[in-house]
Amino acid sequence: MSFLFTGIDHVQLAAPEDCEQAARSFYADLLGWKEITKPDNLIKRGGAWFQCGTHQVHIGVQNDFIPAKKAHPAFQVQNLNALREYLHHKGVQVIDDHARSEEGVQRFYLNDPFGNRLEFLEWL
Template sequence: MSYSFTGIDHIQLAAPAGCEEEARHFFTGLLGWPEIDKPEPLKKRGGVWFECGTHQVHIGVQQDFTPATKAHPAFHVVHLDELRDYLLIHDVPVINDDVRKDEGVKRFYLKDPFGNRLEFLEWL
């Protein structure tokens, strides 16, 4: 085999038209992810892109938008409890998951401003 996979370049989450400012507030203002300039030909489609560690999260406009409530990205976090506390202080509801020592992971979920499910986890 002459090809190989090196990982994920980006994930895309859908959002309704006009989502950009709310996405910036949540992903940059709250989570601290830097915004990435979209290529010029893609700017007319709307949406906004962010950097999360070594990966990218693209928020794309979907005209008949429905949030993803089951399928979701999972973001690895160092100091997960501190992130949870920070989000709660900023009135972002989180859905706690029991620490699963047999799995060696702790996690929580939340909904982005558009109702998409996001998972945040830390390996123990």
């Protein structure tokens, strides 16, 4: 083959109209991700973009929005227990999942403000 996949550039999650402030409160203020300025020609579409490590998470406005309950991104974290404690202190409900613990994976899920499922994991 003459091409090579080098990784994921970004993940897009859908959200309802007028989601920007809730997205900023959750992704930037709570999780601490830096907001990225969207290109001028995409600003009119709404939503917001954030930097998560070396990847980007784009929150895009979707008409007739329905949250993703099964399909989800998984974010790799160093010191997952500290993140869990931080979120608990902030009143965010996390759902522990031990299905991959035999592989050395610790993980939990939570829902963003729009009901999208997000996974956070650490390889031990």
